[in-house]
Amino acid sequence: MELNEQKTSQCVILGITGRLDTTNYNVLEKKLLELIDDHNEKILVECSKMDYVSSSGLRILLMALKKITMVKGKFVLCGLQENIREIFEISGFTNIFEIYGTQEEALKVF
């Protein structure tokens, strides 16, 4: 998995490329905690290049959502692949995450 961070005036865009699983979820966890500690309270996770996610990965995303919601920030996902979207649906995460089809769409909400 590779993480790609891009800071804009509106928010931080965090791109995930490859597999997010039990072996590497801690990398993402660390990165997100860093961002939140640096008062980046508006985060957009770009998932178009993420082709696998397991429950460990979902756990990190849920943790980030909870933390950012507590400081009244915004945590948004975009560009989920079809298979990934199904996993989100099965887990019921589509009901609690703000998910947009494309990055452009997502940026409008910040």
Place this chain on the structure above:
Amino acid sequence: MKPLRIKFPKITFYRGIAFRYSIFFLVAIALILFIPLVVGYGTSSVLIMLQAKNDATTKTNQTVTRIENVLQPTELVPQTLVRAMENPNISNNDVMRIAREFILQDPYVFGTCLAFEPYQGEPGSYWYAPYTYENNGNLRSKILGSKIYDYFKMDWYRFPKITGKPAWTEPYYDKGGGDTLMCTYSVPVFRNLNGIRKFVGVLTMDVSLAGFAKIVSEVKVSDTGYGILISKQGKIIVSPIASLTDKNILDVARQGKGVGTMWAIRDMLKGNEGFSNMDGLEAKKRPSFLSYAPVPSTGWSFGIIFPEDELYDDMNSFIKVMSWIFGISITILLITTVLITRRMTRPIVRLVEATHKIGHGEFDTKLPVRKSKDEVAQLTRAFAEMRDELRSYIINLEETTTAKEKIESELKVAHTIQMDMLPRGFLTPDNWDLYAILNPAKAVGGDLYDFFYLDPEHLCIAVGDVAGKGVPAALFMMVTRTLLRAKALAGIPINMVMESINRELCQDNPNQMFVTFFAAVVDLKNGTMEFCNAGHNFPLVVDGGVTVKRLKERHGFPLGVQERGRYTSGFYTFSDREVLVLTTDGITDALNTREEFFSEIRLQETLLRMAGKSAREITTGLSDEIEKFSEGTDQADDITILALQYQVITDIKRDVMNYEMLKLKNQLTELDRIAVKIEEISEQWNIPPKVSMELNLVIEELFTNVVFYAWDDQSEHEILLELTMTGPDTVQVRLTDDGKPFNLLEKKVDDVFDKPLEERKIGGLGIHFVREMMSEVLYQRSDNKNIVILTRKF
């Protein structure tokens, strides 16, 4: 406990005893009073009528007598004078003088006239009739007779002249004479002239009708009754009814409605005396009575007419008063009766109210207290007894029910324990297929089945049937099963196992219970079976759908019968696709509503029909068939079916094309190897990317779980992952570890969804993925290993 509910009809006053009793009572009283009233009325009206008749007749006769008293002197005096006139010594003037004296004295006669034949009274006078009459108390005289007043043509002169006898005229108005309404009595005067008795004139007496009017008007009968005096011709001489004056009674009567009226009047005119009904002669023509009698001297008739209804006026007003009294009495009676009967029925009403309450379960309701010993008091006492009985009955029932419910809930728990004890994970090598079901007739049953591995290549299967049902049978069954597991795992031949179990069961068996038992050890590798049948039903072997055969071998008594019993054993070698079906007699003995048995034949037919199907389909199919057959009849005995199918196939594990295996260490880094392997086989077996990803995800979740939780130590362990292509579109995943027992199927994950963010936990999400994404999930704890088998169709 739900209170008994009894619906009582609401008693309204209108339907109550009080009301009905009062009504009956009043009707009776009314009838009793009414009859004499009616009879009295009838009798009284007849009596009143008779009395009225008598009264009227008497009054009629009295009046006639009074009239006669007027008329007699009026007749007698002129008769005497005329007789005197035959004496030549008596002059006309003498006669006139006496006559004048008479009219002065007699109140009714007001005029007298001596009228002569032409030239007989006064020489040279054609007419000569000296007339004297009373006017306002003075006497006046004049000579009648002229061309205008030609008395020779008048009735009063003509009648006596023609008949030679005295006569009364009809009433007439004497114009130029008396100038009033009158009747005249004329007596012919005869004189001897030259020896011949010759008519020379008449002497008359005029009677004013006003005099009779006084007499007649004095007649009083009822309120408007009136008298009527009529002449011989029917002319009304006097009557107080103004409209009748001067009319003929026949003309008036003809206007009446009834025939009776004419008849009565005609009879009256004939000069008869009588009493009759008629229509009144007055304008209203009310139904009336007529009493009549003749006035003999003149040939007149006198009648009294009085309306019928007035006759009864007094009686009617009496009846009216009586009716009022009657009505008031009945009302008072009604009120008293209602009050009395209500007072009498009040305890019943109270009893009814109490009954309502008791009916609704309020057993503490007080019943009305009655000191007397009447019927109501007896009823109340009887009712109190019933209430007490009912109360104690309900208390009893509640206690019994509670006890029963307790037993039932305990039995439910026992049922769960018993069912849970039966092996459920039907995990067998791929060429073996095993399935079993047990449907107890009661909450707990005496049937049993079991299967377990003796070692990885030997499977022990068993089916038994304890004589009897219910809790004792269930306990005996538990003991048998426990003994089987204990003995069989010792690794001794199956017949020895049976002998051993038998011995144990025979000891301390005061209830003389026993169990028919079939047990076998199957060699999974070469498809053979060593079995021992201890008095159980013969097992059936179904081949590819052509025949069903029974393994008719017995190797000893049922277990628990004979302590020193010896048991032998038999061998069987399975052919390809043969199914061994073990049953208990609950199947063949199942009854339908026509009391027919399911029977061995039906069992075999059903099995043949299902040949070629899986063990699961055969057992559940057979069970369904029995249920259908029984048509809802209560299941009499426990039903147990165990099916074991064998397939001779080349060991699919060696088929490299369809089988992949990974031996993994308990480290998360192994996930990469898993991902690579799945990618590899997905390409090889044409698994769609979506399914491939799901397999990867599910395996990762299970593997991670095992790595984190299976072992408490930190040492290295092996986890076996096997992937098999079991069909053209079916992948089977098998994950085996020797860690702590963990049945993922028992883990509850329902609460991970549909919760707000704050309550969302991540635990259980992995297992949720497994269940959602896989077509079938099986778990087996075997040989101290956890085996999870996942099937995914695509």
